[in-house]
Amino acid sequence: MRNEIVAPGAGELTYEIRNIVTVAEKVQRLGVKINWENIGDPIVKGENIPLWMKEIVAAEAMNDDSYAYCPTRGVLETREFICEITNKRGGAQITPDDIIFFNGLGDAIAKVYGNLRPESRVLMPSPTYTTHSIGEAAHANAVPVCYRLKPEDNWYPDMDDLECHVKYNPQIAGIMMINPDNPTGMVYPVEVLKQIVEIARKYDLFIIADEVYSNIVYNGEKTVPISDVIGQVPAIAMKGISKELPWPGSRCGWIEVYNADRDPRFNKFVNSILSSKMNEVCSTTLPQRCLPAVMKHPEYHNYLNERITRYEKMSNITYEALSKVPELAVNRTNGAFYMAVPFKPGVLNNTQTLPIKNPEIRQLVEGIVNQPGVAPDKRFVYYILAHTGICVVPLSSFNTELLGFRVTLLERDEAECRRIYRTLTENIATYLAS
Numbered sequence: 001m002r003n004e005i006v007a008p009g010a011g012e013l014t015y016e017i018r019n020i021v022t023v024a025e026k027v028q029r030l031g032v033k034i035n036w037e038n039i040g041d042p043i044v045k046g047e048n049i050p051l052w053m054k055e056i057v058a059a060e061a062m063n064d065d066s067y068a069y070c071p072t073r074g075v076l077e078t079r080e081f082i083c084e085i086t087n088k089r090g091g092a093q094i095t096p097d098d099i100i101f102f103n104g105l106g107d108a109i110a111k112v113y114g115n116l117r118p119e120s121r122v123l124m125p126s127p128t129y130t131t132h133s134i135g136e137a138a139h140a141n142a143v144p145v146c147y148r149l150k151p152e153d154n155w156y157p158d159m160d161d162l163e164c165h166v167k168y169n170p171q172i173a174g175i176m177m178i179n180p181d182n183p184t185g186m187v188y189p190v191e192v193l194k195q196i197v198e199i200a201r202k203y204d205l206f207i208i209a210d211e212v213y214s215n216i217v218y219n220g221e222k223t224v225p226i227s228d229v230i231g232q233v234p235a236i237a238m239k240g241i242s243k244e245l246p247w248p249g250s251r252c253g254w255i256e257v258y259n260a261d262r263d264p265r266f267n268k269f270v271n272s273i274l275s276s277k278m279n280e281v282c283s284t285t286l287p288q289r290c291l292p293a294v295m296k297h298p299e300y301h302n303y304l305n306e307r308i309t310r311y312e313k314m315s316n317i318t319y320e321a322l323s324k325v326p327e328l329a330v331n332r333t334n335g336a337f338y339m340a341v342p343f344k345p346g347v348l349n350n351t352q353t354l355p356i357k358n359p360e361i362r363q364l365v366e367g368i369v370n371q372p373g374v375a376p377d378k379r380f381v382y383y384i385l386a387h388t389g390i391c392v393v394p395l396s397s398f399n400t401e402l403l404g405f406r407v408t409l410l411e412r413d414e415a416e417c418r419r420i421y422r423t424l425t426e427n428i429a430t431y432l433a434s
Helices: 015-031 049-062 075-088 106-113 130-142 161-167 189-204 264-280 284-296 300-321 359-367 376-388 416-434
Strands: 100-101 121-126 146-150 172-176 206-210 235-240 254-260 338-342 403-410
Touching: 015 359, 049 189, 049 284, 075 100, 075 254, 075 284, 100 106, 100 264, 100 403, 106 130, 106 264, 121 130, 121 161, 130 172, 146 161, 161 172, 161 189, 161 376, 172 189, 189 206, 189 376, 284 300, 300 338, 300 416, 376 403, 376 416
Parallel strands: 121 146, 121 172, 172 206, 206 235
Antiparallel strands: 100 254, 235 254, 338 403
């Protein structure tokens, strides 16, 4: 090309959760059975969608209106239903005009960060979900600015670190959190949420709260939506049906905007998000039309509670297995369906290996891990993949300097879950001793 056409740093924006799938599929074709512990898709892991939910979707698909455009903000009846749920809690009150639907939260994240001025930064947790850190870094053409989540303290945020970033970096315009958290599975205590809101109020910031897992909390933990504690602070909550129903293939998420009328700059920002969505006309109509009927169905909460009980069981099986490895710093997962597992400092290096019998697989893996600059935990997960068939994600790909791995808790078979983590722990010991 006669001109440079790639944005600065674009090649550095990688999505390792999906990247490893390409390699795992090649390994699978070469005869290794893969345990897909890398991606949070309950359907891929065998979740059985109940008949009553399928009947709702099938009935709606027979309605001609489900094939039409809907309003840009989303189906009005669905937005009214969401308002009713939020406003019943007694916190921030919203109207249907405070809701905008998107084609999944990936679309919402791209629009929210993409409409910020490049010099305005959103403070990210570290580690954090890759789509947020990539979206924020891409809008600014700069590395993310982060506050630390503390593995030594249940992954709770380092509040002193958070406030120092805000106080001494005037470019910070907002604070982002994921509650419950991905990748750590941490659940924000109410008092911590209140502290973050107070910092935002004190320094005149807005808040982004990704709450897609808000109703998946267990092991006796409690949290609240940001709307309960936001007060007068401007905020955006991100929600969706991909994890809760679960219907990830629907690509159906939305934002709820709180207190937009209290700050003209924030209100202008929200309007710019809506305008960018207007360029696409609207988001997919069918899942929006199904959402109220599914959530109002008498079996919905029983179905959700059954899944939550299963995630709690799998979180404890996983914790019990991995916490026996002295080189790991393991916290119990209390929400969502992920666990972030860092190695203790100095444990990993760039020479450790596991035997790979198939020469073609060995050549494939060595071609990846022996490249300059490959993080030691990426080396670890690719050797584990080739040797055991267990596909996990390097923790360093989640915008953190910590070295480790993230797993999911979506395995439905308890015996298989125990086998996977017994195999993983045994091979961690072998890998570290090599």
